[in-house]
Amino acid sequence: MGFIKNLFQSKKRREKAQKYKIGMEKTRQNVFNQLNELLKSGEKIDEDLFEEIEEIFIMADIGVDTVLKLVNHLRQTVEVKNLHDAEDLKEIIVEEMFKRYVQEEIIDTNLNVEDELNVLLFVGVNGVGKTTTIGKVAHLLKNEGKKVMMVAGDTFRAGAINQLKVWSERVGCEFFSKPEGSDPSSVMFDAIHYAKENDIDVLLCDTAGRLQNKQNLMKELEKIHRVIGREIEGAPQETLLVLDATTGQNGLSQAKIFNEVTNLSGVVLTKLDGTAKGGIALAIKETIGIPVKLIGLGEKLADLEYFDIEEYIYGLFSDVI
Amino acid sequence: MAFDQLSDRLQMALRRVRGKARLTENDIDEMMREIRLSLLEADVNFKVVKNFTKEIKEKAKGDKIMKGLNPSQQVVKVVHEELKELLGGETSVFALDKSKRTTIMLCGLQGSGKTTTAGKLAKYLRKQESIKPLLVALDVYRPAAVDQLVTLGKQLDVDVFEKGIDEKPETIAKESLEYADEHGHDVVIFDTAGRLHIDETLMDELRSIKQTLSPDEIFLVLDAMTGQDAVSVAEHFHESLAITGSIITKLDGDTRGGAALSLRKVTDVPIKFMGLGEKLDAFEVFHPERMASRILGMGDVLTLIDKVSENVDEDDMMNMMEKMMSGKFNYNDYLKQLKMIKRMGSLKGIMKLVPGAGKMMKNANVDDKKLVYIETLINGMTNQERKNPDLIKKNSSRRRRIAKGSGRSVAEVNRLIQTLDQQAQAVKKMGSMDPKQLDPNNPLKGMQDMQQPSGKQKKGKGKGKGKGGFRF
Ligand SMILES: Nc1nc2c(ncn2[C@@H]2O[C@H](COP(=O)(O)OP(=O)(O)OP(=O)(O)O)[C@@H](O)[C@H]2O)c(=O)[nH]1
Ligand SMILES: [Mg+2]
16 A cells, blocks of 8 residues: 555655645645644544544645545545554545545646647636736746747736736746737737747736626636637647635635636646645546646746646645655 | 525525424534534634534524524524624724824735725725825735736826835835825825735735834735635734734625634634725625625625615605505516616626525526616517506517517517516515514525525426526
8 A cells, every 4th residue: 555655756756745845834734734643653543533634624625525525435444444543544545635636547737838839828716826827837838948928818907917018028028918908809819810920839828817706707708718719729728727725615616617618728726835725626626627737836937836646645744654 | 606505505404404393412413514514615714613513502402592483593593693793793883083194004915905905995985984095005026016006096096105116115105104194195005015924024024014104904805715724814914913904805706705704703803894896896894794694695685785775766666566566567667676776786796695596596597688688678568568568468469569679589578578477476475474584683584485486487487498587
């Protein structure tokens, strides 16, 4: 059963995992030390223990349903394997979380960027970090040698266009905008034509933050998505839901409705440098099947990492293993 | 709509005990379990939930609560009251001391909505208190944050004090006070940069701004969608700054807003305002009672009542109710009613406030545009037809004429006829209800009775068309 340990054998892995550990240091201290505390050798396994485990997961904002399933599974395993010592639960917990997330798929967190013109669309509710993430992704792709252009699709919020422009200057990439108040779809349309003529590799398209229950704004987003697809076959190559790690259960509703409207390809989980755990992302993967691709760990250009579930769990549980 | 899951759950739990005169220990445990889960799903912090269910359980067990009402109503009532207490009990009125200048500092995590809230607060205070506010831009970090505030200031025609991004926030804050005095601003609102509660450097900066300003109020701005971490955020900000109040934003979403509970519980200072949209007037005083109802999925009855009374002439309303109850409701009345609704705001916004409506509306496609169609249809009727709905009901050539004349389909005319009927029936039902059932402290009772017929109707008509089933 030591397969979780095996996952971390390569040195490179461990170094990378170390980064997560630092980013999530507080997370571990706050919550998962508790788990460690709880699962001490010699403690017996009983209902109270299960309840406490449940609470620890709840506190990490993993969806209520997901937590209940997880804990039920633990109960069964304990019965089947006839376990008595709380310490034996540690590996089972980690393993189960891993399996639930991966669901026997191969999860590719790489951004789908081909040789021709690519469009990456960033969507999400207000204030989650869409614009900042575009800055970071532009930096990442530019370093991979791509010719990148940012597209100011948030024509609504005061100062949004300028905010993105500042990021394009920091990154040193191209920037496309139309005046405030323009129809965002027309911004995308014009940007794509400009890009085709100017040999751009990747368009990073910002959109205005919108709450998923606003039908007219979601319709607007649907149109944006449609226009992009009409102009370039197969585009957008990525539609990324930007999700604030502080978000609670509402994250599920966000993922569900944004997915209905724009067919999401992945989640960017931001603000993991705080104390929030972003556990709702696990529920999103389990119930809607959309994986986390990237995580945000700060406000600087370099504060972006590819998501790796093994490292994520390891970051959470490294004390437990 | 996620909003309804909470009330659904509670109702499920309560259904099981319905009709029993007394709750067994088992019943109570079962209900506590449901209440616990539903509160957790609403993002109430698990520790808060734990204490809460413990208290409720004690109260539910006591004999004293058993008189008069049936057990399920009783528990709902207790839960609602406890929630309200937890949220602060009474509405906290924010009154300015107009004999002097008031300074208000906003703080919070990144993306919680401080800048927009600063604008809203300025607008609100100017309207309520007729004062001359000044907005001060202290976010020198986030790109174009100053820009954002300046733009808001222009939209509102409110003065904005800014020094770009090259000076320290403390310095800018200090200078702004001189400016405020010179220009006769009696309220100064400071927009600070968003920061993580564990970022020591930036928290120090806030402390030092506080020292410079000794603000009269320090408000923590919190996103209503925040999960369990709300406790940690509130704790840190409160410890560092001793906040005097808080503002909860983005409540126009479908989140149940349990974070509000955590926030209040941890800081023990009142939640003063709530943000309800991106528009600058989407801002209201926070009402614990309404928030409790919202968390319980009972609908925001009081806000609805307020909205109605603000926008509707009472005599008009009474006349109409009388007509409806006597079964004489016709298309002219319907048209009038539509106009009232239009004055109150968008249909969806209103429906959200109606208890149980969320559930009823799950499959109905509410669309404000429909109101326009309905209006066109009614306008296409003759005076006779409007006064006497039976004329249209019994004559298909009239229906075809109306459809053609207004450019809509006959099916839509038929739907309108149905809606009018349903409406009349619903009102009759309301009229025959025991007034006690409309007790605001006990809204579930009336609601259950109202929901059943609508459920049946929906089934009867078949799903395929989907759209016809709404009424108001
Ligand atoms: N600590 C931290 N802050 C972040 C991160 N990502 C974004 N932010 C901050 O969050 C705030 C909001 O970010 P934006 O990029 O403006 O968010 P947005 O989704 O574009 O916001 P709207 O366009 O207003 O909907 C800014 O202050 C960012 O600096 C992150 O990973 N960590
Ligand atoms: Mg943005």
